[in-house]
Amino acid sequence: MxxxxxxxxxxxxxxxxxxxxxxxxxxxxxxxxxxxxxxxVVDSLIQRYVDAEFTHIGALDARGFLIGPILAYELNKPLILFRKKGKLPAELLMETYTTEYGDAVIEVQKDSLKAGDKVLLIDDLIATGGTLIAASNLIARMGASVYEAAAIVDLPELGGSKRLQDMGIPTFSLTEFALSER
Known part of the structure; x- marks a missing residue:
């Protein structure tokens, strides 16, 4: 193929x-x-971000972990893990959010970022945006900012990309699906 x-x-x-x-x-x-x-997928994302001005890659649990580490390695950036509740040691920040399936909690180690850091967030898809918004809130609480939220797939009808953009966070996806598409 x-x-x-x-x-x-x-x-x-x-x-x-x-x-x-x-x-x-x-x-x-x-x-x-x-x-x-x-x-x-990886080469497309590397080409997009190879000259971009950000300091860290933030991978979201769990499928963001499949692409995030590869990009961190290839772009020579530190990797920050945003995990589901109870999966990280040390002092943590947590954020509760709502997904299309119900409420959830995401955590990050409190010392992962500092003021002025810029994070490229990576996940497999953007649906309602709940997970990415929660990670963005955690990043802001550490004094850092989101450079862009990127995913393989966007489901624009669920409004996540628009919600992120309304917060001033640019989004990028390699492809998108309408909800009715099979």
Whole structure:
């Protein structure tokens, strides 16, 4: 298969009624089963950010952890982990937020950032924006700022990108899906 950005969509599996009825889950696992697709995703993000002026990469639990460390390595940036509650040691900051599935808590180590740091946030997809907004709030509490929120997939109808942009946070995604797309 000759891959380009438009063909990435064909490798993102639609899983109806997961994790609950009425939701179409966008499964990026097939991207990781294709070395060409993974390389296209990573290389595209590296090209976008190779000359960008940010200091850290923030990866969101859990699927942001698949791309974040690769980008941190390739771009020679420190990696910050935003984890689900109870997964990090040391002194933490926490933020409660709402997702399309219910309430959740995300945590980060309190000493991860300092005033003036700029963070590129990485996740697999932007849906309602809850997780990315929670991470952005934690970043602000440490005196740092978000450079951009990036994902493989955007679901614009759920409004997450717009919510982030309304907060002054630019967003970027490699592809997007309408809610009705299979």
């Amino acid at each position: 000759n891959l380009d950005h438009s063909s990435l969509k064909s490798l993102i599996r639609a899983v109806p009624d997961f994790p609950k009825a009425g939701v179409i889950f966008r499964d990026i696992t097939p991207l990781f089963q294709s070395p060409r697709a993974l390389r296209l």
